[in-house]
Amino acid sequence: MKLQRKNGLRATALGALAVSGALVLTACGSDNNAPEGSPTKSSAATSAVCKDAKGQLLASGSSAQKNAMDLWVKNYMATCTGVEVNYKSSSSGEGIVAFNQGTVGFAGSDSALKPEEVADSKKVCTGGQGINLPMVGGPIAIGYHLEGVDSLVLDAPTLAKIFDSKIKSWDDAAIKALNPDAKLPKKPIQAFHRSEDSGTTQNLGKYLGATATSDWKYEAEKKWPAPGGQAASGSSGVATQVKQVDGAIGYFELSYATSQQISTVKIDTGASAPVEATSENASKAIAAAKIKGTGKDLALGLDYTTKADGAYPIVLVTYEIACDKGNKPETLATVKSFLTYTASADGQKLLSEAGYAPIPAEINAKVRETVASLS
Numbered sequence: 001m002k003l004q005r006k007n008g009l010r011a012t013a014l015g016a017l018a019v020s021g022a023l024v025l026t027a028c029g030s031d032n033n034a035p036e037g038s039p040t041k042s043s044a045a046t047s048a049v050c051k052d053a054k055g056q057l058l059a060s061g062s063s064a065q066k067n068a069m070d071l072w073v074k075n076y077m078a079t080c081t082g083v084e085v086n087y088k089s090s091s092s093g094e095g096i097v098a099f100n101q102g103t104v105g106f107a108g109s110d111s112a113l114k115p116e117e118v119a120d121s122k123k124v125c126t127g128g129q130g131i132n133l134p135m136v137g138g139p140i141a142i143g144y145h146l147e148g149v150d151s152l153v154l155d156a157p158t159l160a161k162i163f164d165s166k167i168k169s170w171d172d173a174a175i176k177a178l179n180p181d182a183k184l185p186k187k188p189i190q191a192f193h194r195s196e197d198s199g200t201t202q203n204l205g206k207y208l209g210a211t212a213t214s215d216w217k218y219e220a221e222k223k224w225p226a227p228g229g230q231a232a233s234g235s236s237g238v239a240t241q242v243k244q245v246d247g248a249i250g251y252f253e254l255s256y257a258t259s260q261q262i263s264t265v266k267i268d269t270g271a272s273a274p275v276e277a278t279s280e281n282a283s284k285a286i287a288a289a290k291i292k293g294t295g296k297d298l299a300l301g302l303d304y305t306t307k308a309d310g311a312y313p314i315v316l317v318t319y320e321i322a323c324d325k326g327n328k329p330e331t332l333a334t335v336k337s338f339l340t341y342t343a344s345a346d347g348q349k350l351l352s353e354a355g356y357a358p359i360p361a362e363i364n365a366k367v368r369e370t371v372a373s374l375s
Contacts, residue, residue, distance in 0.1 A: 049341050050080035052333035060088035061095020061108030063234040064200050065136045065318040067255040069108070071350050072342050085338055091234065093197025093222050099321055100124060105331040106339070107321040110199020111222065112299035121323070128325025128375075132299040133367050135342055136318040137357035139282035140204055141257045142265035143242045144249040146170060148185065153178045155268040156211035162249060163191055163208070164216065165228030170247065178268060192241045192250035195231035197222035203316040204251050210304040211269075211313070253316075254279065255355030267314065270307040281312035283357040289317070291363065296324045296370050298363065317359070325375050332374065339371045 066089040073085045087108070095107035096117055102124040112132045113121070121130030142159065144152055149170075154162075158174045161167040167174060171186045194201045205220035218225035232238045232250075239256035242248040249265075254277050257264050266274035275281055285306050293299035299319070306313050320342070322335055341347050348358040359367065 050337055053080050053083045053337035054334060055330070056084045056086060057331055057334045057338060058086050058104045059106050059108065060090055060098045060104050062092045062110050062199055062318050063089045063236065064110050064253045064316060065108050067354050068136050068351055068356050071354060072347060076338055076341050080337065083334060091196045092199030096321065099130060105328070105335045108318055109321055110316045110318050111202045112319060113321060125323030126326030128323045130321050131297040131324045132293060132319040132321060133339065133370060134298055134300055134317045134359050134363060135320045135367065136351060137282060137286045137359055138279065138316065138355065139254045139277040139312050140200055140251050140314040140316055141254045141277040142249065142251055142314070143239060143257045143262040144265060145242050145246055145262065147246050149182050150263060152182065153266045153268055153274045156208060157215045160208045160212035160215035162189055163229065164226045187247045190245055190248045191229040192232050192238045192248060193224040193229050194238060195233050200235060200251065200253065200316060204314065207304040207314045253355065258355045267312065269313055271309045275310060275312045277312055279352045279355060279357045281310050282315045284308060284311040285313055285315050286317065286357055287360050289360065289363065296373065298366055298370060322374055327374055336371060336374050343367045343371055
């Protein structure tokens, strides 16, 4: 199937899911006495999802989850009338800063809070602290634009050398060895990375640090560490550059590759076959995650070195960060209401067709329990 047709089908399915998600919420407890075809608001949805939610809820952070958040906000506001959820897609670093300054009800971050960030959160979480609630999973796609090459395989050491400016041409011997049948041009590689602090950058760094130990010597931080390359703002900015520039390569969430019809790299992990960046393949890797947080904190440990067949190893989990205790009284009910929806079966079901991966059921059950306990 051609990429264009595949993305067209996925876009159609995504639109259908967006509509169905809103209908599922609305139909939970329809007023059977209402005239046929008239708009109704579910009494069950009002009590179970929209209960006490009101006013405006501000949130910000990770651009990795933007496409998922757009769907969630649309569906939630279609049911919980009178509530406005405004999520500003910026970066994980900016989201955490905003949260610890007390200007947002929750933040999105592709990396769990650091100890010093937890300490800062205690200033705004009266009697409590910020905790990590895993809500969105998915693959970090390695997107590329190389005219005449519609299939490309790379492994961790080669990818590390490309992003570290050690491999500079597409006809390099290391790339040829992984792609013996491809007609690789003698063309400069133009590698793009995030310009701002990014959890996506940090997760890519964790993967390279774990799997290319001889070739990637940098600490996994939100700030891009390697010399060279070109910077762009947000996942959308990196994707746009890759889309436009012949010879480009970059990293971003699969949803950006899907929406812009960008070819993605298959990763040679040592499994029986190179692994494609898909929601299903990312789910296989995320399913092995273990909770490493303590108390109500649900930060996860991911295995970036997996060699399981069909498990795509470059994955991230985006957390919604909220106070376990001491949430602002004026937004507490709405934070709980909205996060109850995103963690629900219906909220999670939307993720796959949007290029993300649902959180494994066992972990998600703990997320729901924790959301219900926020105070």
